[in-house]
Amino acid sequence: MGTTSGPVLALAGGVGGAKLALGLSxxxxxxxxxxxxxxxxxxxxxxxxxSPDLDTVMYTLAGLANPDTGWGLAGESFQTLEMLSNYGxxxxxxxxxxxxxTHIRRTQxxxxxxxxxQVTRDLCQRLGIxxxxxxxxxxxxxxxxxxxxxxxxxxxxxxxxxxxxRTRAVSFHGAEVAKPSPTFDTALxxxxxxxxCPSNPFxxxxxxxxxxxxxxxxxxxKGPRVTVSPIVGGAALRGPAAKMLEELGHPVxxxxxxxxxxxxxxxxxxxxxxxxHADAIQSLGMEPHVTNTIMNTDEDKIALAKFIRxxxxx
Amino acid sequence: MGTTSGPVLALAGGVGGAKLALGLSxxxxxxxxxxxxxxxxxxxxxxxxxSPDLDTVMYTLAGLANPDTGWGLAGESFQTLEMLSNYGxxxxxxxxxxxxxTHIRRTQxxxxxxxxxQVTRDLCQRLGIxxxxxxxxxxxxxxxxxxxxxxxxxxxxxxxxxxxxRTRAVSFHGAEVAKPSPTFDTALxxxxxxxxCPSNPFxxxxxxxxxxxxxxxxxxxKGPRVTVSPIVGGAALRGPAAKMLEELGHPVxxxxxxxxxxxxxxxxxxxxxxxxHADAIQSLGMEPHVTNTIMNTDEDKIALAKFIRxxxxx
Numbered sequence: 221m222g223t224t225s226g227p228v229l230a231l232a233g234g235v236g237g238a239k240l241a242l243g244l245s246x247x248x249x250x251x252x253x254x255x256x257x258x259x260x261x262x263x264x265x266x267x268x269x270x271s272p273d274l275d276t277v278m279y280t281l282a283g284l285a286n287p288d289t290g291w292g293l294a295g296e297s298f299q300t301l302e303m304l305s306n307y308g309x310x311x312x313x314x315x316x317x318x319x320x321x322t323h324i325r326r327t328q329x330x331x332x333x334x335x336x337x338q339v340t341r342d343l344c345q346r347l348g349i350x351x352x353x354x355x356x357x358x359x360x361x362x363x364x365x366x367x368x369x370x371x372x373x374x375x376x377x378x379x380x381x382x383x384x385x386r387t388r389a390v391s392f393h394g395a396e397v398a399k400p401s402p403t404f405d406t407a408l409x410x411x412x413x414x415x416x417c418p419s420n421p422f423x424x425x426x427x428x429x430x431x432x433x434x435x436x437x438x439x440x441x442k443g444p445r446v447t448v449s450p451i452v453g454g455a456a457l458r459g460p461a462a463k464m465l466e467e468l469g470h471p472v473x474x475x476x477x478x479x480x481x482x483x484x485x486x487x488x489x490x491x492x493x494x495x496x497h498a499d500a501i502q503s504l505g506m507e508p509h510v511t512n513t514i515m516n517t518d519e520d521k522i523a524l525a526k527f528i529r530x531x532x533x534x
Numbered sequence: 535m536g537t538t539s540g541p542v543l544a545l546a547g548g549v550g551g552a553k554l555a556l557g558l559s560x561x562x563x564x565x566x567x568x569x570x571x572x573x574x575x576x577x578x579x580x581x582x583x584x585s586p587d588l589d590t591v592m593y594t595l596a597g598l599a600n601p602d603t604g605w606g607l608a609g610e611s612f613q614t615l616e617m618l619s620n621y622g623x624x625x626x627x628x629x630x631x632x633x634x635x636t637h638i639r640r641t642q643x644x645x646x647x648x649x650x651x652q653v654t655r656d657l658c659q660r661l662g663i664x665x666x667x668x669x670x671x672x673x674x675x676x677x678x679x680x681x682x683x684x685x686x687x688x689x690x691x692x693x694x695x696x697x698x699x700r701t702r703a704v705s706f707h708g709a710e711v712a713k714p715s716p717t718f719d720t721a722l723x724x725x726x727x728x729x730x731c732p733s734n735p736f737x738x739x740x741x742x743x744x745x746x747x748x749x750x751x752x753x754x755x756k757g758p759r760v761t762v763s764p765i766v767g768g769a770a771l772r773g774p775a776a777k778m779l780e781e782l783g784h785p786v787x788x789x790x791x792x793x794x795x796x797x798x799x800x801x802x803x804x805x806x807x808x809x810x811h812a813d814a815i816q817s818l819g820m821e822p823h824v825t826n827t828i829m830n831t832d833e834d835k836i837a838l839a840k841f842i843r844x845x846x847x848x
Contacts, residue, residue, distance in 0.1 A: 266638050266639065266642050267638065267641055267642030267645055268638065296613075297611060297613055297631065299610075299611055299613070299630075299631035299632050299635075300614060300631045300632065300634050300635045300638070301635075302632070302635075303631075303632040303633075303634075303635030303636070304635045304638065304639060306635075306660055306661065307635060307636070307639045307656075307657060307660045308656075308660050309635075309639055309642075316613075317611065317613035317614045317617075317631040318613045318614065318616070318617040319617075320614050320617075320634070320638075321613075321614045321615075321616075321617030321618040321620075321621060321623075322617070322621070324580050324581065324582065324614070324618065324634075324638075325580065325618060325621045325623055327581055328580050328581030328623075331581055342621075342622075343621060346620055346621045346622050347620065
């Protein structure tokens with residue numbers, strides 16, 4: 221990764237991805253980083269277009285995220301939602317008053333013909349974010365989790381049903397005909413390196429790979445590709461990744477994660493707690509690299525981002 | 535107004551109209567009152583359909599209105615608007631967090647094909663309102679104030695420009711081809727009496743009269759028609775009614791108001807402060823009736839409603 225080469229292309233989902241994205245944004249200048257975010261989770265609530273992963277990354281990079289949850293905004297209130305509940309609207313999806321401004325503004329601009337990329341750029345600029353944060357696609361892709369209770373729209377599975385139904389498969393409606401967003405498309409051609417952030421491989425990374433020809437282009441990507449495991453010590457740091465690995469018949473460990481990246485990844489970053497798995501990673505065709513991957517503080521995020529930058533600079 | 539005859543049809547605008555509507559709702563059972571509300575003030579903000587007068591009447595009848603302003607909701611906060619401002623959205627129109635739930639819900643239901651009447655009925659029922667509160671029309675009518683600064687959309691004139699530009703005329707775009715809402719249409723046929731609430735004649739009542747054939751139907755209405763003056767002692771109780779009377783060349787008094795109702799009204803209720811104008815009212819072809827018309831407390835509202843009920847029962 222020389223100084224004249226292209227940017228680092230980071231692929232991210234929600235909270236875990238946002239944490240590393242923040243770290244990378246602290247160690248790479250704006251022209252050296254493109255953060256592409258999953259939009260398979262997008263959903264319409266109350267007629268408003270909600271992009272949960274884009275918002276989590278945006279709020280995190282803007283320094284506005286709720287530090288207790290990792291998603292949503294700090295200092296949030298819920299007056300609108302309470303009133304919507306009085307009106308008989310379903311309110312199982314938690315939307316704060318400040319957060320709703322994002323969805324209201326996005327919906328209005330989309331209805332005026334802006335693309336999701338254009339809306340996202342405008343929102344990010346208004347919040348003072350200098351790095352590129354872009355949706356994986358401007359076309360609609362919707363993640364559907366096929367479960368023992370039948371197929372469930374992503375937020376229905378994830379929020380309303382608390383990931384409780386057993387997963388059989390995950391599909392991405394619209395992905396085949398969707399195109400990568402313009403900035404993603406450019407980055408797939410120009411990026412010098414690729415980072416899979418520590419996000420759920422099935423729910424956050426697979427939808428990005430499912431867009432158009434993205435998987436093929438990453439399979440033949442020229443620069444180094446690095447994955448950070450979202451599983452540490454046999455458990456997901458957050459969310460249903462561990463549960464889904466088990467339900468889909470994979471080892472519940474960073475090895476189970478690495479299996480999902482065969483052919484897509486060259487360097488695999490695992491937590492020091494998982495040192496014993498290094499050989500198994502190697503045997504999957506990836507170079508194992510051990511460090512602390514748990515990002516509680518901004519210092520943790522920056523340290524992990526620097527670790528990755530060093531790997532990519534070799 | 536016998537017990538077997540039709541309901542009282544009350545025509546209302548915003549705060550003043552809502553106060554009398556509340557009084558009437560306290561002295562007439564739900565099957566004896568239909569409140570028809572001006573929607574010429576409706577406007578889209580942030581892609582959401584806002585119906586200021588409908589909301590003022592609805593919040594007032596639900597006991598939720600902000601007692602200090604007469605419009606908006608009590609205990610309101612403004613987090614969403616502040617965040618919308620961060621996003622560069624124009625925020626001169628004050629929208630509270632709770633209030634936004636109304637606009638979000640309305641917009642969603644309208645986009646699903648509900649009529650404004652259906653949406654309003656649903657919202658009112660959810661808030662426990664038993665009396666009929668209906669829009670003047672389910673079709674779009676937009677009040678435009680022609681001023682020395684050119685034509686201004688109603689909210690632009692009223693809120694953004696604080697009614698400062700001098701009025702030349704007021705027009706109601708779409709009114710000619712609009713139809714009265716179904717409940718309004720039925721009430722125009724079945725009502726036993728008609729009440730013009732103390733609302734601005736130019737901005738709140740004229741748009742209702744401009745809808746389709748409403749003016750003709752009220753000119754030939756069979757039962758007693760009563761107007762309550764919104765001007766007391768030469769000043770508007772609120773809003774630009776006095777300023778507009780002057781700008782449009784009318785006396786700034788209840789007589790100026792009464793002029794607007796010639797042929798449309800039989801009984802004219804003026805404030806005790808305006809006792810001296812009774813003869814002038816009489817000479818316009820309306821029976822003057824003097825009482826206290828200033829509604830500060832719920833008792834004032836009920837007393838005025840009872841006064842009107844007695845007039846209509848003669």
